[in-house]
Amino acid sequence: MSILQNGYLTLETGEVFEGVLIGAEKDSLGEVVFNTSMTGYQEIITDPSYAGQIITFCYPIIGNYGINAIDNESITPALSGVIIGDLCETPSHYQSINKFSEKLKDAGVPGIAGVDTRLLVKTIRSRGTVKGYLSHTETVECSVPEKNDFWVEKVSTKKIQYFKNNGPHVVLMDFGYKKSILNALLDENCAVTIVPYNTPFEKINSLNPDGVLLSNGPGDPVELKKWFPEIKKISQNYPTLGICLGHQLIALAYGAKTKKLAYGHRGGNHPVKELLTGKVKITAQNHGYVVVDESIDNKVFAVTYRNVNDRSIEGLKHKNLPIQTVQFHPEAHPGPSDTEYILKDFVSQIASMGETVYAIK
């Protein structure tokens, strides 16, 4: 074993957190965010929505069950760094094929272990959005670049991918999709076409889908402003489901606004209320932006879900068109699957509509 080297996370607000370096040997800059999930570190580090972010795990013991070949949400982790408490280098699980620290190294992601992550979380909370610099030296000033990177571009597929199946055909617009969304569609027998985030309406039209799913993804949704009209057009023509960033994009496309949350919702324990039934579902969430309540045109959209704690919008439904969006992750992984029915309902909805269309033809 190599000798442990000290590592430092320097926040733009001046605080420095010390630990030991793990993973890739390189410095890194990113927005420092935290996730409260107690399981699912593998899914989290491979979730493309974290692109460009340094993720802090609230749960202090990470790596217990190693890394397996099944639970990756994307092929290459896109996050900028990882901050954890106690690193487990002796994982135990029948599926484990790798250590957490090795996975980081392989993926070129640097990290720091041995950090009081609770203190870091409290710091982030008191500072709001905060960037940090992860490095082997303490003296680095956390310099913030002028412009944000356009992360969706980096994580979205460059070419169209097809998954054959005998069910309805769904186009999955990839803003940084999680593999679990694809899996959920495939499990429902959908044929899936994954298209780059910037695929215009005409192209999608040519694919002749039964429905379109706008995926999750990293960053500020307003960065995608120039595609809003296309997104609107797509959703007007096909049954559409928006998840997370996809939800925000649809809201924006119809004229709503988004804003940054003070420190985001990231974890697997977020209660949302289904307004129709009054029932509360526990959801997996990972978002830093939220649709502004007052900006919703009540004549066009109905709010379907609200966060129980901060009352923020968690879901929308178009009043006339088959468009539904959710801020949380019905595909789970990691997190609870209380709302997996949303994906199922979407598929059965397009399946029945597809039959109707077919019948007319």
Add this chain to the structure above:
Amino acid sequence: MPLNKTLKKVLVIGSGPIVIGQAAEFDYAGTQACIALKEEGIEVVLINNNPATIMTDEAVADKVYIEPLNVETIEKIIKKEKPDGVIGTLGGQTGLNLTVELYEQKILQKYNVELLGTSVESIKNGEDREKFRNLMLKIGEPIPESAIIHSFEEGVSFVKKIGFPVIIRPAYTLGGDGGGFAYNDEELEMVLKKGLAASPIQQVLVERSIKGWKEIEYEVMRDANDTCIIVCNMENMDPVGVHTGDSIVVAPSQTLTDVQYQMLRDSSIKVIKELKIIGGCNIQFALHPASNQYYIIEVNPRVSRSSALASKATGYPIARMAAKCAIGYHLDEIVNPITGNTFASFEPAIDYIVVKLPRFPFDKFPEADRTLGTQMKATGEVMAIDRTFEGALNKAIRSMEMNVYGLCLKANEFVEEKNLLELLTQGNDQRLFIIAESFRRGFSLEKVQQLTEIDPWFLHKISSIVTLETELASYNWSDVPVSLLKQAKRNNIADKLLSQIYAIPEKQVRNKWKELNWKPGYKMVDTCSAEFDAVTPYYYSTWHGFDEVEVNHKKKILVIGSGPIRIGQGIEFDYCSVHAAQAIKKKGYEAVVINNNPETVSTDYSVADRLYFEPLAAEDVLHVIEKENVDGVLIQFGGQTAINIAHELEEEGVKILGTTVENVDRLEDRKEFYQLLEDLNIPHIEGQTVTQPEELIKAAAALGYPVLVRPSYVIGGQSMFTIFSEAELNQYIVQLEKNSQATMWPLLVDKYLPGLECEIDVICDGENILVPGIFEHIEKAGVHSGDSISVFPPLSLTESLKETLIDYAWKIAHSAPVIGIMNIQFVIYQDQVNVLEVNPRSSRTVPIMSKVTGIPMIEWATRVQLGESLNDLSSKKGLMEEPNYFSVKSPVFSSSKLKGVDHVLGPEMKSTGEALGMGITYQEALEKLIPTLGGQTDENYLFCSIADRDKKASLPIIQELVKKQYKIVATEGTAVYFQDHEIPVEKVVQNDDDVINLFRNQSMKAVINIPNQGRNKIKFGFQIREHAVRYKVPVFTHLDTIEAIINLEKGPQSDFEVRSVNEYYKLEERGAVHG
């Protein structure tokens, strides 16, 4: 849906006396529920006959019935109180069973009482084996295949169907005796035949064996709107095969991937929805270690020990929320009290790890079968919180108060390898330390894993602690590197262990940390991993991070809690700790509480102003004292726990309130204490302190047999024996040297006087004393006060004797002086009052005496320690006037749970709990406690086996019983003696087979077995008593007990009246006899 407004009055059913498997967690649950109901303006009527509880306080429930927990009594209460609703899912299995009975006997329907929360149908679906099975099949959730089998052939054909391995559990045997696993045909033949033979009804349960699978628990909540949440999941370190109450448990699960976590979460939610539970529910799973296959092992459709643990582990108050759900609220309408700004409909996220260790009673029962299996044996538990498993485990170990501070134990170094292997395979209470010893000897992790079937994750951690301990031991204190010490503290290695390793005083270790400016940080338990601001002052320490806890500069008083529940130090001390905290608050100070027992009310964050969930070792207590800068420490309310560390606290300059540490010593040290009594001219039992075996033998001879022998500084009569001859004494010495540590010496040896025993609790301010009452013991001296039936007011004390008791108490209190509270035990022999012992602290009888007299004893005892005088508190002093009603306390034993333990009455305490009966007459009060010998039937057999020395004394009692048409069966010697004295003996029992046949074929009313010595497994008497326990026949091991019951049989079978505690008080005011 908001609160159901039609509910004005609700009956809450408590769980009764503490037994193994049903302990203080139900006082915590019940108390929370009562408060949750009261704050909605609902009048709460409570029934519970466990007087040592907080829930039976008038401040918690509006009307408290300390009455027997049976359907007849509850019906009387319902008839009288006319409640609108009843909650029965917060009183453990007792409460649940009673609720079902009340419903099935249509009592609830008859009086129009709504069953709140989970319905009876749901309860039965969860509890009834067949119904549960069918329900799970319906929703496609897997349960282990099983069948009830009555014959060998039936069993073989069933196993053919389901395949190996299987477990065979005989019906009605003690602690699963006679059962076992079968992995192939030969084993099946052997175990099945043995099992069928072992069961008195030739019935076994054959079930697919999932031994060795991971055992995972989920705590689930559901409201009437079908919103379901998981409060917490937990992973048992000990795989399936060891009862979860006896397992080492961590929260949250550590070795499950998110897929597995969510798979079991989904299953939990499916189950709770199908069962339509309203409130809390515990679901236990077995998860295959090498696949995602799982089985549901068990569902508890009620709050449980695990839910208390989950509540303390996360901060989410399950019982409180369950009560709110039961009266109509939905989870999203209830504010999460921890954050104050989020709602109960969420799942706690925690950013620390919790380790629970079970506390076993084997230190008191060296003869017990220590093997762990499916029958729970632990009496209590400790919980520890840290940011690493290693840290939490080390904290938990020192919380146990077993005189153990690390994993490598000297005693285990001498265990032969063969035994080591056995102990790894078939675990007992020492398993954790045995695993450590195996690693110390260089066993490979794979080997240990194979033998224990414990997940390697845990074994790696244990092994790393062993490595660290070994490395620490390879240095001297003078040359141990600071970096290594730092690593030790980050792993929360005890200061005490370091002091033992380096053979230096613990103070020197502490001083080193001061030099280095090292101290732990404190963090908050906030249900949300710091995602939201939390308002609840519930803290734990860690050496892994920053101290985030801000302190204020108010005046603060610290209450040291009593730690895990064990025999001799039970829930009563939690009652005292809670009341002390309340008194402190009332006086305008901030109450700081430290404790480590997750079952209790004292560790409810709403009790103290600031709660520290920490070990009660000097190191941890001192850190909190320094952190909070407390103005004084109360040590009299946490049992012996706080007394034991008082010296170290004082040495560090901590202000101990009340009786000084020096005076505590004077009262506890036998020699000094006798000197004090002699100076005060108070008679005491003749006795000596001896430091070695020869001295002991000499002293015993000089005093004259029988003698009472015990170690000093003990609680609950640990290793205490009445010894009748020198031969017995020699045997005792051999046993003592085999079983215990060097700290047992010096021993105290006293002359044994078979007199009347009584005890008082005294509140003193140094000048005056106040004694609420005198408890008289029914059994003669020689039976531990915790195990004797006692009555208040006393039956046979003359006024002058009472005056003498009070005079002696005053003299002791005044001369010491005692400030606060003390307990004095007396033995009155031939009209002379002798002082047996003084406990310079609160005692087991305090909650009872407080409750039956209405005197707030702990509040007053706290206030005198804070400087008030008794004159300010009470116009009356000395012995209070006796009430005109009676209160009788009787011990409750967990005999059926502890195989190998001889529950014979003696000087060592064995009961786990107690019940209280109140009545206008002694007879009525006693009747509420003791089952009479039952109605007369054709076969009223009594089995008698009586030691020679008691044979004569037993004659009038037996004659009386014969007069009442009881038929006598006796062992040989007893039979001969009876026949010589013209007592007809129906049958003479010669050997074990006779006993078995007897129990199997005759309806036995009771066993009267007065042993010579007891606690000797090879003795015939031991076998008799164990058979009696197995066949659930009452055993009486003391003539005084049976005599009290015969007197009861003489009286008319009265249909007693139920009265709330308040009504008893009013009786007194009116001076009326009949209310």
